[in-house]
Amino acid sequence: MKTAIIIIAGIIICYLLQTLLPIWWIFVLLTLLIGYVSKLASGWKTFFVCWLIVFTTWIVLYILKDIANDSVMSSKMANLFSMKSNYWLFGIVSAVMGILGGLTGVAGYYLSKKS
Amino acid sequence: MRYIKILACIVIPALVIYFLDTGIGSLPPLGKLMDPVNGFMANAETKTAFESNTVDITDPSVKGTIVMDDRLVPHVFADDERSLYYLQGYITAKYRLWQMDIQTRAAAGRLSELFGPKFIEYDIEQRRKGMIFGAENALATIKNNPKLEACIQAYTDGVNAFMQINETDGKSGLKYAAYPIEFKLLNYQPEAWTPLKTALLLKYMASTLTGFDDDAEMTNLKKLLDEADFNALYPDYTTGIDPIIPTEKIYDFDAATTDTLASTTSDVYYKKVLDIFEQQNQKNQVGSNNWAVGGSKTKNGYPILCNDPHLQLNLPSLWFEIQLQLGEMNCYGASLPGAPAIVIGFNDDIAWGVTNAQVDVRDWYTITYQDETKSAYKYGNGWRKTNKRIETVNVRGAAAVIDTVIYTHYGPVVYENVKMVDGVKAKDKAAREGMAMRWLALEKSEEVNTFYLLNRAKNYDDYRHAISYFSCPAQNFIFASHSGDIAITQQGKFPLKQKGQGKFILDGANPADDYQGYIPFEHNPTIKNPSRGFCASANQHPTDSTYPYYYTSFDFEFYRNRVINTTLNKITGATVTDMQNLQQNNFNLAASEALPILLAKLADPCRTDENACKILTELKEWNYENNAVDLAPTYYQIWWDTLYNLMWDEMQSETIAYVKPNTYFTVEAMRNFHDNHPLFDFKLTANKKETFADLVQQSFSSMISICDSLVKADKNVLQWYQHKHTNIMHISQIPAFSKLMVKNGGYRNIVNATSETHGPSWRMIVELSSPVNAFGIYPGGQSGNPGSKYYDNFVDDWAAGKYYPLYLFKDLDAAGKKALFTLTFN
Numbered sequence: 001m002k003t004a005i006i007i008i009a010g011i012i013i014c015y016l017l018q019t020l021l022p023i024w025w026i027f028v029l030l031t032l033l034i035g036y037v038s039k040l041a042s043g044w045k046t047f048f049v050c051w052l053i054v055f056t057t058w059i060v061l062y063i064l065k066d067i068a069n070d071s072v073m074s075s076k077m078a079n080l081f082s083m084k085s086n087y088w089l090f091g092i093v094s095a096v097m098g099i100l101g102g103l104t105g106v107a108g109y110y111l112s113k114k115s
Numbered sequence: 116m117r118y119i120k121i122l123a124c125i126v127i128p129a130l131v132i133y134f135l136d137t138g139i140g141s142l143p144p145l146g147k148l149m150d151p152v153n154g155f156m157a158n159a160e161t162k163t164a165f166e167s168n169t170v171d172i173t174d175p176s177v178k179g180t181i182v183m184d185d186r187l188v189p190h191v192f193a194d195d196e197r198s199l200y201y202l203q204g205y206i207t208a209k210y211r212l213w214q215m216d217i218q219t220r221a222a223a224g225r226l227s228e229l230f231g232p233k234f235i236e237y238d239i240e241q242r243r244k245g246m247i248f249g250a251e252n253a254l255a256t257i258k259n260n261p262k263l264e265a266c267i268q269a270y271t272d273g274v275n276a277f278m279q280i281n282e283t284d285g286k287s288g289l290k291y292a293a294y295p296i297e298f299k300l301l302n303y304q305p306e307a308w309t310p311l312k313t314a315l316l317l318k319y320m321a322s323t324l325t326g327f328d329d330d331a332e333m334t335n336l337k338k339l340l341d342e343a344d345f346n347a348l349y350p351d352y353t354t355g356i357d358p359i360i361p362t363e364k365i366y367d368f369d370a371a372t373t374d375t376l377a378s379t380t381s382d383v384y385y386k387k388v389l390d391i392f393e394q395q396n397q398k399n400q401v402g403s404n405n406w407a408v409g410g411s412k413t414k415n416g417y418p419i420l421c422n423d424p425h426l427q428l429n430l431p432s433l434w435f436e437i438q439l440q441l442g443e444m445n446c447y448g449a450s451l452p453g454a455p456a457i458v459i460g461f462n463d464d465i466a467w468g469v470t471n472a473q474v475d476v477r478d479w480y481t482i483t484y485q486d487e488t489k490s491a492y493k494y495g496n497g498w499r500k501t502n503k504r505i506e507t508v509n510v511r512g513a514a515a516v517i518d519t520v521i522y523t524h525y526g527p528v529v530y531e532n533v534k535m536v537d538g539v540k541a542k543d544k545a546a547r548e549g550m551a552m553r554w555l556a557l558e559k560s561e562e563v564n565t566f567y568l569l570n571r572a573k574n575y576d577d578y579r580h581a582i583s584y585f586s587c588p589a590q591n592f593i594f595a596s597h598s599g600d601i602a603i604t605q606q607g608k609f610p611l612k613q614k615g616q617g618k619f620i621l622d623g624a625n626p627a628d629d630y631q632g633y634i635p636f637e638h639n640p641t642i643k644n645p646s647r648g649f650c651a652s653a654n655q656h657p658t659d660s661t662y663p664y665y666y667t668s669f670d671f672e673f674y675r676n677r678v679i680n681t682t683l684n685k686i687t688g689a690t691v692t693d694m695q696n697l698q699q700n701n702f703n704l705a706a707s708e709a710l711p712i713l714l715a716k717l718a719d720p721c722r723t724d725e726n727a728c729k730i731l732t733e734l735k736e737w738n739y740e741n742n743a744v745d746l747a748p749t750y751y752q753i754w755w756d757t758l759y760n761l762m763w764d765e766m767q768s769e770t771i772a773y774v775k776p777n778t779y780f781t782v783e784a785m786r787n788f789h790d791n792h793p794l795f796d797f798k799l800t801a802n803k804k805e806t807f808a809d810l811v812q813q814s815f816s817s818m819i820s821i822c823d824s825l826v827k828a829d830k831n832v833l834q835w836y837q838h839k840h841t842n843i844m845h846i847s848q849i850p851a852f853s854k855l856m857v858k859n860g861g862y863r864n865i866v867n868a869t870s871e872t873h874g875p876s877w878r879m880i881v882e883l884s885s886p887v888n889a890f891g892i893y894p895g896g897q898s899g900n901p902g903s904k905y906y907d908n909f910v911d912d913w914a915a916g917k918y919y920p921l922y923l924f925k926d927l928d929a930a931g932k933k934a935l936f937t938l939t940f941n
Contacts (some may be wrong), residue, residue, distance in 0.1 A: 024132045028184050043120075055192030062153035069159035073296075077155050080851035093149045100128045107124030 035108020204273025422468025
């Protein structure tokens with residue numbers, strides 16, 4: 001239950017940060033903090049939660065905008081980056097950003113352990 | 116261990132985030148670009164982009180409404196002149212901001228500051244050509260015309276209003292999310308628009324249309340060929356042409372003359388073979404068609420005017436459709452993003468269009484400096500002072516490059532230290548020589564005034580007055596009016612020349628080679644209401660040989676004009692549909708004249724080669740139409756290209772600039788040269804003498820082999836449109852933002868002049884009825900945003916030969932009925 005709440009709250013905050021501040025604040029203000037204060041059971045779990053927050057926020061945002069745009073933009077960008085389809089592009093980018101979120105989350109987790 | 120993990124988990128993401136935020140090398144900052152809110156997905160246009168609203172601008176004096184129709188064409192209704200051009204600037208920037216930015220940076224030679232050292236050479240070339248100098252000259256002239264200056268300033272203010280330019284620091288207030296995608300990909304910021312940028316854009320167009328010549332090539336060819344061959348292959352004039360001004364025209368004025376005789380046709384022309392110029396074997400492909408059919412030849416009794424300028428096809432398109440309405444002025448047509456007013460269009464009373472004059476307005480002069488300081492150069496018996504202009508080319512990621520460009524009274528010295536391959540090579544002498552360019556585009560002019568006045572013109576007299584301001588690039592201005600007049604004028608500023616002057620490199624020290632004046636405007640080729648009932652031009656010779664002034668061209672056209680004139684001579688009861696069919700005429704007149712000559716020389720392959728026999732049969736049965744899916748045009752074109760290169764191998768050189776004869780004079784040579792003419796001999800086979808028949812046979816065999824190998828890769832590849840391979844590339848050459856291999860017919864020298872990269876960039880047909888009945892299309896879309904469905908939505912219709920009705924709305928209410936959305940400024 002606690003994990004689910006963290007994930008849902010994280011997604012909402014991630015979305016807000018995303019719209020208000022440059023993207024790197026997601027990692028400083030969100031995932032690092034989540035790792036630090038959430039006291040999740042392990043580093044791996046922290047990594048997964050943070051990864052999921054960033055991944056979900058990004059891919060949902062991508063998909064919502066893409067549907068409204070009939071994939072006009074994303075299909076061209078996928079072509080530009082030699083991706084098979086726009087969904088590959090969304091998936092890969094969201095996953096990579098999720099990994100960054102996961103890593104900073106783990107950093108927060110270990111920092112909390114230290115303290 | 117835990118500290119290492121903490122460190123790794125912070126340092127690795129920090130490094131990655133840093134690079135994602137700043138970019139690596141030529142890569143953009145991928146983090147910002149991929150951000151689903153502010154990155155490329157912010158350019159994914161949704162229906163909220165098409166909601167009506169009141170636009171918040173800082174200038175309260177601007178009042179008007181822009182109605183966007185269902186093709187995203189803005190119909191601008193303004194309360195006053197400043198508002199009109201302000202709104203034109205605003206709405207053009209809204210849809211074409213990056214295009215406007217990059218085109219003017221390219222014109223000014225400022226690409227290195229964006230893309231680094233690989234563009235230094237290009238930038239230096241632009242500076243040396245005097246592009247900024249020419250734009251400054253144009254702007255200085257415009258400043259003498261307060262109305263025009265105010266028009267350009269209003270347009271500038273409108274562009275800057277869209278960019279939310281801060282007047283203090285000149286920086287754009289646009290948020291990153293609102294940047295056109297190209298700024299994000301290329302990682303730079305928009306900058307304030309200025310009147311100079313408008314002038315630069317027009318100079319860029321002048322460069323596209325007149326920024327080339329054959330002077331060095333002709334000089335070299337004169338040395339390579341004997342006089343008879345040179346005159347046969349590169350004549351200024353020939354019999355059998357069908358000029359723009361029909362032969363009924365009598366030039367009954369007293370032509371201006373010069374007292375001095377230029378030294379160009381004798382031994383005095385610059386004899387040294389030059390290797391400084393780029394090869395121009397890849398001929399310029401710019402061209403256009405226009406015609407106006409008088410009411411006596413149309414079904415409804417009203418004149419019909421047609422125009423299709425053939426320019427490089429790009430996305431975003433060169434053109435931006437717009438209607439401009441202010442009081443009695445109500446005009447519709449194609450505008451250039453970056454310049455106010457409409458360039459090709461119509462109003463309730465008249466219509467006009469342009470084709471390129473193709474007359475040479477760029478000449479080269481050898482310059483001999485007095486000494487190494489290059490402060491003076493020889494002119495007559497004395498020395499003239501030079502001016503020096505320091506050009507600073509800023510370079511991204513490297514030190515700026517400083518170039519001192521020497522200006523003579525002819526113009527800028529484009530090439531210094533001319534290298535001579537057979538002349539004196541003394542180092543000190545070479546250092547004292549340069550090559551100055553005299554190019555009409557750099558002289559004072561106010562072309563914008565022509566369009567400003569044409570937009571308001573009501574009759575023939577207004578048309579003549581408007582075009583009198585047009586200097587360079589010289590154009591064939593076609594005209595038709597609701598009152599029934601049709602006319603055409605070749606308008607530009609043309610130097611008064613002796614026969615042959617400017618065809619070769621000129622001697623800058625000889626005052627006789629200098630320009631002696633200009634042809635008066637009234638003497639430029641023009642005709643009103645000719646007896647044949649139509650006016651037409653397709654970049655051919657403007658006049659017959661009775662015109663009393665000398666002119667030469669880098670590339671007159673010989674085929675499209677004859678097809679157009681033949682069709683229009685025959686036509687009666689012409690309709691808009693007839694005009695559409697003519698604009699899309701795929702008849703290959705050049706092939707119809709060349710192929711019978713080739714077939715007559717070819718040995719019958721049918722006994723020995725079944726495939727060759729099949730191809731030959733297809734060629735014999737070909738109707739000379741270059742239709743999209745036909746095979747015969749491909750066979751012919753491969754055969755022709757191979758033969759052409761074999762024929763003119765003498766002009767193929769890596770070190771010396773030559774230009775090969777054009778198609779027309781190549782066919783003439785096939786007809787008139789003896790079979791054993793030395794030029795037919797292939798120079799690489801020293802022990803063998805080839806005849807024309809040998810070349811025909813060899814090129815045919817090569818064509819068969821090429822076709823065989825192509826078919827092995829893909830059986831459809833020989834369909835004409837696949838072989839022709841028309842690509843409409845994004846301006847920055849990004850394939851993902853381009854339309855590749857457009858399926859249509861036509862080619863160079865064909866009325867439907869769609870080649871690999873160039874073609875009808877704007878097709879317009881206007882019937883001068885009341886109300887005006889107009890149609891048009893261009894291969895692109897109104898939006899410059901690749902994330903918009905309006906980015907390239909016209910391309911398929913354009914390729915299929917369709918047209919859209921062009922709405923010249925009388926008022927706001929009428930426009931409102933077709934509105935997609937409305938922008939209000941008050």
